Amino acid sequence: MRALIWIGVGLVVVIAAILIILLKMTAVKEPTGHVVAVIADSSLARLPDNQKLAQKELQKTRAKMATLKPKTPYIVIDCHANKIFLRTEDSVMLEANCSTGSGGELIDSVTGHKWIFDTPRGVFKVRNKITGPWWRKPDWAFIEENEKIPKDEADRMDPNVMGDYALGFGEGFFIHGTIYERLLGINVTHGCVRVGTDDLEKLFKAVPVGTPIYIF
Amino acid sequence: MNCRFRRLGIVLGGLLVFASLQFSCGGKSDNGADKSAGEKKFNAGKAQLDYQLLQAELKLAEKEQVYLELRFDLKQLRLMLKGAVVWSYPLDLSEQDSDDISDFVDMFRGSSGILARPLSETYLYAAQEKTPDSVLAIISEVTKFKPELLQRELPQRFQLHWGDNVILDIKTDVQGKPTSKFKNTMLEVRHVIQSTLGEAHLTVKMDATHALTLFRVAQPGLPTLIFPPSA
Numbered sequence: 383m384r385a386l387i388w389i390g391v392g393l394v395v396v397i398a399a400i401l402i403i404l405l406k407m408t409a410v411k412e413p414t415g416h417v418v419a420v421i422a423d424s425s426l427a428r429l430p431d432n433q434k435l436a437q438k439e440l441q442k443t444r445a446k447m448a449t450l451k452p453k454t455p456y457i458v459i460d461c462h463a464n465k466i467f468l469r470t471e472d473s474v475m476l477e478a479n480c481s482t483g484s485g486g487e488l489i490d491s492v493t494g495h496k497w498i499f500d501t502p503r504g505v506f507k508v509r510n511k512i513t514g515p516w517w518r519k520p521d522w523a524f525i526e527e528n529e530k531i532p533k534d535e536a537d538r539m540d541p542n543v544m545g546d547y548a549l550g551f552g553e554g555f556f557i558h559g560t561i562y563e564r565l566l567g568i569n570v571t572h573g574c575v576r577v578g579t580d581d582l583e584k585l586f587k588a589v590p591v592g593t594p595i596y597i598f
Numbered sequence: 599m600n601c602r603f604r605r606l607g608i609v610l611g612g613l614l615v616f617a618s619l620q621f622s623c624g625g626k627s628d629n630g631a632d633k634s635a636g637e638k639k640f641n642a643g644k645a646q647l648d649y650q651l652l653q654a655e656l657k658l659a660e661k662e663q664v665y666l667e668l669r670f671d672l673k674q675l676r677l678m679l680k681g682a683v684v685w686s687y688p689l690d691l692s693e694q695d696s697d698d699i700s701d702f703v704d705m706f707r708g709s710s711g712i713l714a715r716p717l718s719e720t721y722l723y724a725a726q727e728k729t730p731d732s733v734l735a736i737i738s739e740v741t742k743f744k745p746e747l748l749q750r751e752l753p754q755r756f757q758l759h760w761g762d763n764v765i766l767d768i769k770t771d772v773q774g775k776p777t778s779k780f781k782n783t784m785l786e787v788r789h790v791i792q793s794t795l796g797e798a799h800l801t802v803k804m805d806a807t808h809a810l811t812l813f814r815v816a817q818p819g820l821p822t823l824i825f826p827p828s829a
Contacts, residue, residue, distance in 0.1 A: 419716075421658075421823075423713065427649075433640050433642075437640065440649050462811045503662070
């Protein structure tokens, strides 16, 4: 009788262990660069008891938060869904498909130089607006095609691939047109942001130099 | 004589009615003034919460890192970058029990009044079938990128977990296939067990494009700030 009880207890323990392992298996965890601690009431400052001082402090903090928020319509590039928006906090003024960086790699077998074709993430601004842009092909464009890197600068220039307009946002990155409109919505670029002809024209005309660009 | 008294009575009666009407109107107006003064009165509790939420958001907005806001006050889900809204979706909880919403907020905040937590887990229940390799091979030929770079999972249903059994379920209209029937069943068993111990579980229906963005951004560790419903 006692042996049966022990066998029963053992079985329950084994089943519970299997169940716990299986439940753990169902959770998908992937390490990321996010480092954030829990923020609780106790770790934050409290308003002073004096009502006037409290109101003043609250106003000051609200003003600090407001300085972060864009004052004009801003561009948002969603690299996950390959969408570009012109929006304010509450409304979307333009929404279009785009293509962003593929994340692919290219290594120059001669020099060992490595390129990663990602669209940069973070906060930028429109630095310049160009009508009828030409592409100055960088070294990787020739390496990718197994072509010799030209010595003559003129051989790098291509007037046919960037569409009618370009919005530069630094370090050689542009929002520009494309001859591959059927690939809009897919992560296929070398880091630039490609937009269809009509949407690019609307965007180009709507934003002045200095417009904030948020890329995520 | 009687007539004179009757006239006097009518006049006095009229004056009495007029005075009482004036009094009652005046009373009403005074009450209204009191009410509006009361409304404008400084709400210390709300101000304290606003102040702490602002501080928490300022901390998160310091970095060029996306964070999620559960805006129960505005009925919105928001992805934020440096204090700017970069993605938003209505937090339509009309089909949820109001107790479920308050349980969710209470369990997220815990006994120590947590305002921000990192996402602890995500789980993909079902997703659209992957693009056939033959199609990707054609695109890959044109774009000269590896086919696997072009592959993506359009989620049909996924969950965001914040620990302490706080779960947001996202469902879309995408026609998908279960990622693993076995794991899905085990997770349902886990929910049944957890729900008896106390689990806060809300469900949001979302369109495919918004769900794709949220699914891909929502990696474990994603900072999440909660704004409780307005009182």
